[in-house]
Amino acid sequence: MFDINNILRENIKNLKPYSSARDEFQGEASVYLDANENAFGSPLDTAYNRYPDPLQFQVKKRLSEIKGVPPRNIFLGNGSDEAIDILFRSFCNPVADNVILVPPTYGMYEVSANINDVQIKKVNLTDDYQLNMEGIAEAIDAHTKMIFICSPNNPTGNSINRDDIETLLTNFKGLVVVDEAYINFSRQKSFIQELTEYANLVVLQTLSKAWGLAGLRVGMAFASEEIIEVMNKVKPPYNINEASQQLALQALQNTTQVNAWIKEVLAERDKLVLELRNFEFVLDIYPSDANFILVKTTDAKGIYNYLVQHGIIVRDRSKVELCEGSLRFTIGTPKENVILINTLKNFK
Template sequence: MFDINNILRENIKNLKPYSSARDEFQGEASVYLDANENAFGSPLEQQYNRYPDPLQMEVKKRLSDIKGVPTSNIFLGNGSDEAIDILFRSFCNPGIDNVILVPPTYGMYEVSANINNIAIQRMPLTTDYQLNVDGILNAINEHTKLIFVCSPNNPTGNSINRNDIETLLTSFNGLVIVDEAYINFSSQQSFIENLTQYQNLVVLQTLSKAWGLAGLRVGMAFASNEVIDVMNKVKPPYNINEASQQLALQALQNTEQVNSWIQEVLQERDKLIIQLQSLDFVLNIYPSDANFILVKTTDARGIYNFLVQHGIIVRDRSKVELCEGALRITIGKPEENSKLIETLKNFK
């Protein structure tokens, strides 16, 4: 039975969070003399002299409408990377606890674990890029606090079997983090709809991919009230700046544009796969539910260097476990995809 107090670090249980000036006052005032801001304004057309809402409530209200999740179940971070780091700092004791990773997967899980001095147990995916559920369950011990599952997975692009993730949720008394950065490009149902069913579920999403806001650095975590309360207690007081909040809120009004882009990406993905399959140095293109494809080739490094010489940048994943010989290629605009194919036709 999951109990957050069994995995929460003792120092976090006793942590008194920083109380900002804006935390202590609710509502509107005509004179603000509480936060040592510059009352004269900013040397910019847009005024940023006041600290932003520390809990980003207007953005969360809009996300609540879109996602169908109460604002109390939403955490916003400086990219999903901040949410990942806060989960480590909240629930994992340095030098004592461990987490389970399932490579090949998103590299920041390992980086955050190393930064926080948390041991890593690796349980590689199967050859068809699915979870080794029995291996994961056998690897769990009394010091295992977190399991990270990226679905659709980066760099492989495929969705992880839903039943396998649910098995982890029901069998593990720590947190299962399902990273859905690419969920907008997938027909797979989001695990957000299962938050009330699993108290140990954390779902990560982002505005960097389908929403086209990578430069603003706004990531989302969805979880139970008690997990979100812990994350809000640990985060810096003003972790999402005012410009990012305003622009994210503006962007979140344009769901039709985003949905249109998603459909175009999916169409371009299908076209690009067909075109790549005609090239003799392409050995395999793995199924993708993301805005990229993983392509196994006869000479990944040679192709990568050739493309760089022609001003085209893809990602060489050939040294990643289970991705030998593979390039990860993001789906671009039609003219970018066409340039990629025309250039590859000249590779010898």
């Protein structure tokens, strides 16, 4: 049985969070003289002289309508990276504890672990980029606090077998963090709907991909109320600025446009796969549930440098374990994809 107190750091259990002026008064008033703000305004047309809502209620309310979960189960971070870092700082004791990563995967899990001085246990994915369940079971010990799973996975693009993730959720006594940054492009359903089933589940999502708001840095974590309460206690008081909250809320009103973009990305992905298969230097194109494809080539470095010379930047993943010889192509606009293919036709 999962018990949050068994994995929560002692100092976090006893932590008294910073109490901001906006935490102490959350209602509406006509005169605010409590937060040492500039009462005269700012040089900008929009009034950014006031501190933002520390718990981003309006944004969470709209996300609740879209995702079908209560606002109390939602955490907003300065990108998903902040949510990842807060999980480490909340649940992993430096030096003493460890987490399990399943490479190839998103690189920030390892960076955040290293920043927080938390041991990493790596259990590589299988040759078909699925979980090595036996290896994970052997790696777990009494000090294993979290397992990070990116699905759809970056950089491989495939979704991780759902039954395997559920097996971990059922049997592991720590947190299972499922990073769904690319879920909008996937045929798989989100694990958000399983929050009531698994108390140790944390689902990460973002507004940076399908929603096209990478520049605003708004990431999301969905979890039980007690996990969200811990994350809110540890986060900086005003971690999402007012401009990002306003613009995110504005964007979240337009699901129709986002859904149209998703359909176009998926259509362009299929077209790009068909075009790339015609090139002799393409050895394999891995199945993708994301807005990118991983392509194994005969000369990844040569192709990468050639494209750079022509003003086209892709991601060289050839030095990543299990991705040798591979390049990652993000799905661009129809025009950008045509430029890519036409340029590759002249590669020798």
